[in-house]
Amino acid sequence: MISLYGGARTRASIVQWYLEELGLPYEYISLDLQAGEHRQPAFLEINPVGKVPAIVEGDLKLWESGAILLYLADQYDETVETPAQRAELAQWVLFANATFGPGVFVEASREREMPRLLTMLNQHLETRSFILGDRFSIADVAVGSFLAYMPIMLKIGFDDYAAISSYLKRLMERPAFQKTIGARVSG
Secondary structure, eight states: EEEEOOOOOOOOOHHHHHHHHTTEEEEEOOOOOTTTTSSSSHHHHHTTOOOOEEEEETTEEEHHHHHHHHHHHHHHHHTSSSHHHHHHHHHHHHIIIIIIIIHHHEEEEEHHHHHHHHHHHHHHHOSSSSSTSSSSSSSHHHHHHHHIIIIIIIOOOTTOHHHHHHHHHHTTHHHHHHTTTTHHHOO
């Protein structure tokens, strides 16, 4: 069984969303970040940086949401069959975490980066239902989670980006999304 360590308002919800999509059994261990549980020796053995999310599965201790998503896709998503597919998934997970997230959520770069990134993403989604075409994948979890939090955290909508708006609606209708991130953004 996978143990997922998280806390209130953390990126653990992204990993939880994908675990739900895969239908995998897991134990969610909520750390009290205010009390510093993530800085205690027991958790630092799992993640020496002292941040969540992190997972433990058998002897594997893995942290960083993108690495966890890629591991879960490689280990459990039967539709990921080739190195090229894995590379494309990695490209979008890394884009979400290293380019899109900082470009939108870091105030110093938002004005310059966000219009360019949203325009590119909107154009990309005009011809497909999901990031990689007709099939939902971790690319959608990685990118879609940032999109879902933008209206809540930054009060940024997608009125000028019809394809993104439709895409986000499709993601938000997914039962696994509603059970995890949806419960947080609507609550």
